[in-house]
Amino acid sequence: MIDTILFIIFAILAIVSGFNLVLQKHPISSALSLIGVMGSLAVLYLLLGAEFLAMAQMIVYGGAVMVLFVLVIMLLNAGREKGSTKSWFAQIAGLPLLLCLVALLGFLIRAILPPLRSVEFGSWVGGTAEHIGQLLFTTYLLPFEVISILILIAILGAVVLARKELD
Amino acid sequence: MNLWLIPLFPLIGFILNGLWGRRFSKAVINLIGVGTVAVSFVYVLVVLSKLYPLNTAYSEHYFTWLQSGFLNVGFDLLLDRLTAVMLLIVTGVGLLIHIYSVGYMQHEGGYYRFFAYLNLFTFFMLILVMASNLLLLFVGWEGVGFCSYILVSFYFHETWATGAGNKAFIVNRIGDFGFSLGIFLTVITFRTLDFGKIAAAVSTMPVEAGFGTLAVLTLLLFAGATGKSAQIPLYVWLPDAMAAPTPVSALIHAATMVTAGVYMIARLSFLYDHAPVAMEIVAIVGLFTAVLGATIGITQNDIKKVFAYSTVSQLGYMFLGVGVGAYSAGIFHLMTHAFFKALLFLGAGSIIHGLGGEQDLRHMGGLRKAMPITFVTLGIASLAISGVPGFSGFFSKDAILSAAYTHAPWMFWIGAITAGITAFYVFRAYFLAFFGSYRGHHHPHESPLTMTVPLIILAAFSLGGGYINVPGWLSGLYPLLEHENKVAMIVSASFGIIGIIIAAFLYVFRPGLAESFKNKAGGLYTLVYNKYYVDEFYQGAVVKPLEAFSRMFLWKGIDRGIIDAGLVNGSGRAVRGWGKALRHFQSGSIRNYATWVLAGCLLVIFVIGLYGGSR
Amino acid sequence: MGHVPLSWYLVLSAILFVLGVAGFVYRKSIITVFMSIELMLNAVNLSFVSFSYELRRIDGQIFSFFVMVVAAAEAAVGLAIILTIFRNRGTLQIDEVDSMKL
Numbered sequence: 083m084i085d086t087i088l089f090i091i092f093a094i095l096a097i098v099s100g101f102n103l104v105l106q107k108h109p110i111s112s113a114l115s116l117i118g119v120m121g122s123l124a125v126l127y128l129l130l131g132a133e134f135l136a137m138a139q140m141i142v143y144g145g146a147v148m149v150l151f152v153l154v155i156m157l158l159n160a161g162r163e164k165g166s167t168k169s170w171f172a173q174i175a176g177l178p179l180l181l182c183l184v185a186l187l188g189f190l191i192r193a194i195l196p197p198l199r200s201v202e203f204g205s206w207v208g209g210t211a212e213h214i215g216q217l218l219f220t221t222y223l224l225p226f227e228v229i230s231i232l233i234l235i236a237i238l239g240a241v242v243l244a245r246k247e248l249d
Numbered sequence: 250m251n252l253w254l255i256p257l258f259p260l261i262g263f264i265l266n267g268l269w270g271r272r273f274s275k276a277v278i279n280l281i282g283v284g285t286v287a288v289s290f291v292y293v294l295v296v297l298s299k300l301y302p303l304n305t306a307y308s309e310h311y312f313t314w315l316q317s318g319f320l321n322v323g324f325d326l327l328l329d330r331l332t333a334v335m336l337l338i339v340t341g342v343g344l345l346i347h348i349y350s351v352g353y354m355q356h357e358g359g360y361y362r363f364f365a366y367l368n369l370f371t372f373f374m375l376i377l378v379m380a381s382n383l384l385l386l387f388v389g390w391e392g393v394g395f396c397s398y399i400l401v402s403f404y405f406h407e408t409w410a411t412g413a414g415n416k417a418f419i420v421n422r423i424g425d426f427g428f429s430l431g432i433f434l435t436v437i438t439f440r441t442l443d444f445g446k447i448a449a450a451v452s453t454m455p456v457e458a459g460f461g462t463l464a465v466l467t468l469l470l471f472a473g474a475t476g477k478s479a480q481i482p483l484y485v486w487l488p489d490a491m492a493a494p495t496p497v498s499a500l501i502h503a504a505t506m507v508t509a510g511v512y513m514i515a516r517l518s519f520l521y522d523h524a525p526v527a528m529e530i531v532a533i534v535g536l537f538t539a540v541l542g543a544t545i546g547i548t549q550n551d552i553k554k555v556f557a558y559s560t561v562s563q564l565g566y567m568f569l570g571v572g573v574g575a576y577s578a579g580i581f582h583l584m585t586h587a588f589f590k591a592l593l594f595l596g597a598g599s600i601i602h603g604l605g606g607e608q609d610l611r612h613m614g615g616l617r618k619a620m621p622i623t624f625v626t627l628g629i630a631s632l633a634i635s636g637v638p639g640f641s642g643f644f645s646k647d648a649i650l651s652a653a654y655t656h657a658p659w660m661f662w663i664g665a666i667t668a669g670i671t672a673f674y675v676f677r678a679y680f681l682a683f684f685g686s687y688r689g690h691h692h693p694h695e696s697p698l699t700m701t702v703p704l705i706i707l708a709a710f711s712l713g714g715g716y717i718n719v720p721g722w723l724s725g726l727y728p729l730l731e732h733e734n735k736v737a738m739i740v741s742a743s744f745g746i747i748g749i750i751i752a753a754f755l756y757v758f759r760p761g762l763a764e765s766f767k768n769k770a771g772g773l774y775t776l777v778y779n780k781y782y783v784d785e786f787y788q789g790a791v792v793k794p795l796e797a798f799s800r801m802f803l804w805k806g807i808d809r810g811i812i813d814a815g816l817v818n819g820s821g822r823a824v825r826g827w828g829k830a831l832r833h834f835q836s837g838s839i840r841n842y843a844t845w846v847l848a849g850c851l852l853v854i855f856v857i858g859l860y861g862g863s864r
Numbered sequence: 865m866g867h868v869p870l871s872w873y874l875v876l877s878a879i880l881f882v883l884g885v886a887g888f889v890y891r892k893s894i895i896t897v898f899m900s901i902e903l904m905l906n907a908v909n910l911s912f913v914s915f916s917y918e919l920r921r922i923d924g925q926i927f928s929f930f931v932m933v934v935a936a937a938e939a940a941v942g943l944a945i946i947l948t949i950f951r952n953r954g955t956l957q958i959d960e961v962d963s964m965k966l
Contacts, residue, residue, distance in 0.1 A: 085867065085868065086866075086867065086868050089868045089872070089873075093872070093876050096876065096880060097876070097879060097880070097883075100879070100880055100883035100884075100903060101883065103883070103887055103896075103899060103900065103903060104883055104886050104887045104890065104891070104900070109893050109895045109896050109899075112887075112891075112895075112896050112899055113895075113899060116899050116902060116903060119880070119906060120906060123906055123909070123910055126873070126876075126910060126913075127910075127913055130873070130913050130914060130916075130917045131917055132913050132916065132917075132922075132925050132928075134925070135909075135913060135925050135928055135929065135932075138929065138932060139909075139932070142932055142933075142936055143902075143906070143932070143935075143936075146936060147902065147935070147936050147939045150939060150940065150943055151895065151898070151899060151939070151943070154895065154943045154946065154947065155895055157947070158895075158946070158947070158950050158956060160893060160895055160956055163891065163892045163893045163896070163957070164892070164957060165892075166892055166957060166959040166960075168838055168959040168962070169836075169838040169840040169841050169844075169959060171836075171841045171844055172838070172840035172841050172843065172844040172889050172890070173890075175844055175848070176844050176847075176886070176889040176890060179844065179847050179848055179851060180847070180882055180885060180886050180889070182851055183847065183850075183851050183854075183882055183885070184878060184879060184882040186851065186854055186855060186858065187854070187875075187878035187881075187882070188875055188878060189858075190854070190858045191871055191875055191878065192871065194858060194861060195871070195874075198869060198870035198874075198918055199870060199917075199918060200866065200867035200868060200869045200870065201867055201868045201869070201870055201873065201917065202867045206917060206920060208916070208917075208920065208922045208925075209913075209916075209922055209925050213922055214922060214925060214926065214929070217922060217923070217926055218926065218929075222926055225930060229930060229933050229934070232933070232934065232937055233933065233936075233937050235937075236936075236937035236938070236940050236941050237940070239940075239941045239944065240940045240941050240943070240944040241944075242944075243941070243944035243945055243947070243948050244944040244947045244948070835964075835965055836962065836965050837961075837962030837963060837964050837965030838958075838959060838962050838965075839897075839958050839961075839962075840888075840889055840890075840892075840958065840959070843885075843888050843889050844889055847885055847889065
């Protein structure tokens with residue numbers, strides 16, 4: 083019962099935040115909407131039994147990535163968007179294509195997938211830290227190591243790109 | 250026996266002189282140019298002495314040239330008695346003319362080129378006469394045609410030379426088209442091109458009564474012969490080919506190339522024997538060509554043109570001979586004609602050389618004191634061609650005319666009268682050149698030894714060549730006809746002598762009479778002098794429409810309109826048009842790119858969904 | 865009211881994804897475009913977690929974990945690039961950064 087209500091509330095919150103992100107003119111408003119989306123998604127992960135992932139979502143996305151975005155918006159003093167008519171094709175063809183895409187995806191989900199189970203909070207709590215840690219250090223060890231190198235490279239890249247030119 | 254060595258030497262001469270002749274001294278060019286032909290001649294003698302008496306044909310097969318379905322054509326060389334006669338003429342007379350050219354071309358430019366071309370011509374002519382199948386003969390046929398072209402346009406900076414070369418080659422080509430059709434028909438009918446095999450196959454076939462396959466075949470081949478051997482209707486190139494240096498006229502347009510057609514018919518006698526209709530046509534064409542050439546020869550003023558029309562006329566006699574079935578008579582006349590016609594041309598060359606380039610008979614005269622050797626040798630040649638008894642021409646012409654009489658008396662009478670006309674025009678030229686007083690402005694002098702010695706040798710053959718019993722030698726191939734007609738012999742000889750007397754009367758004793766005859770003849774004279782306007786007719790009926798068609802339709806229509814504008818420019822324009830359209834894809838705007846990615850992704854999802862997911 | 869069918873989660877994921885694409889196509893400020901990219905990645909994460917619940921295996925969540933890491937790294941580098949572009953072009957409108965055209 084309660085999981086249904088929670089789902090509906092946070093699903094609507096996610097969708098509304100999403101729309102807000104697209105429709106707002108100022109970047110900072112869009113950033114705050116995105117934080118809202120991420121929070122809703124964290125709750126939905128909890129409902130699906132992925133507790134570690136929900137926490138990681140809040141910490142990494144909400145606490146690090148979004149802070150970075152807001153910091154850059156502040157740094158660059160990004161203002162309201164100005165109008166532009168250069169990309170006429172995107173403006174004309176974008177909406178029909180998007181509607182087609184959403185319709186197609188919805189149809190495929192309904193028609194192609196085999197019957198799926200219904201979500202019952204608490205019926206499966208598979209996403210514990212212990213469970214994920216176990217898999218990460220055995221089966222998925224190589225991707226784990228590689229991804230740490232990826233992060234290292236990303237750090238280096240960001241530092242190199244963003245520093246001031248030496249005179 | 251290595252028959253392939255015979256044409257190889259002149260080919261080597263062509264390659265050496267052609268590639269490096271520019272750096273050689275005249276002595277080295279002479280050594281290579283004349284030497285290779287001399288070696289070839291000596292080798293021919295060696296081979297013939299080894300193969301004597303040559304009762305059966307001797308052939309050598311080198312390699313298979315074509316193997317396609319049922320058609321097998323090899324590179325085969327053949328040596329039988331007919332080929333032996335031709336080989337001796339080509340290498341022997343050819344050698345004399347090569348020696349003569351050393352003196353004649355002394356002061357001309359392109360010395361090495363001349364000898365290279367002459368050697369190449371000799372090579373192709375030898376291939377032609379030694380070929381054992383029709384295709385290899387055609388190779389030689391085309392090759393000599395090409396060499397004729399490059400030799401006629403030897404003075405290539407003059408338009409009259411290049412125009413004449415073009416005319417020679419193009420008119421030849423028209424005949425060769427007929428020849429090619431004949432070859433195709435031969436392949437279809439006999440499934441082989443080898444002479445021996447065709448002879449064996451045709452001996453089982455009946456003699457055609459009317460106009461059948463064999464008649465068409467042989468007439469198509471004869472069409473090629475009319476081009477190569479200057480008969481009606483394709484003789485028009487030969488007079489213009491006098492633009493070539495005189496040794497070329499002697500070698501190609503008198504002794505060897507133009508006789509290829511006669512040789513071809515003699516070689517294919519087994520085919521012609523089975524198609525009497527075709528032979529009749531050959532004989533009639535030959536006869537009328539003889540008359541045409543002789544009548545035009547009466548009026549010409551250029552000494553080389555007189556001899557050119559004389560060649561046309563004498564070739565007509567040869568075709569008359571083979572047309573009535575007297576193949577050996579035709580070949581006999583071919584040989585004697587090679588002697589005295591080459592001598593006539595070389596003698597004319599000697600006169601032209603001595604007069605510093607003058608060719609017009611009206612500006613000659615009284616040269617017998619200044620050029621005695623030329624005077625005597627040309628006299629012998631003129632007597633030979635007129636059929637005066639004892640000289641070579643008498644025997645060969647008589648052989649043809651008696652055969653003609655046996656076949657159809659009216660042919661004999663026309664031929665005999667033409668013999669009289671022949672004597673007349675030859676001696677007209679002779680008397681105009683050597684008698685009377687000198688009407689020119691140069692200082693005539695006798696020619697050097699390299700030129701006069703060949704003249705003397707040829708004169709000896711023109712005198713005694715008739716005693717070489719060619720019909721007897723060829724009797725194995727062509728059965729001898731019944732004994733000569735004594736009456737015919739006397740009639741034709743007397744016609745000849747009458748011609749000489751009339752010429753002497755008009756040009757030695759009463760010089761003014763000729764002029765008055767000309768004025769009285771008026772229109773008839775103009776007609777004959779202008780070669781019966783045949784050239785003009787061809788120009789109007791054939792050349793101009795062809796040019797107009799080429800220009801209007803082919804050039805402007807197809808080439809400029811369709812190929813240039815449509816295909817070449819059109820493809821360029823199409824690409825540019827597409828480029829202009831596709832350019833808009835790369836607008837630099839990220840949002841447009843994203844929209845395209847969205848569209849593509851939509852398509853992919855749709856397709857995957859259509860196939861029920863990525864199972 | 866029974867329990868929520870899983871297909872609703874998937875439909876929600878689809879809607880969020882399309883919203884992310886809409887942001888990418890329609891917004892002019894480059895920072896907003898990056899945020900739309902993050903939205904798309906989140907939508908995909910939701911899809912992975914849903915399937916992990918469906919199949920009762922946590923491999924989907926592991927994958928989601930990796931996606932998260934990559935998204936973070938990409939955000940870092942991407943924002944550094946935005947800084948550089950701002951320094952060189954002085955604008956954050958992507959419509960004005962279009963010199964690579966024919």
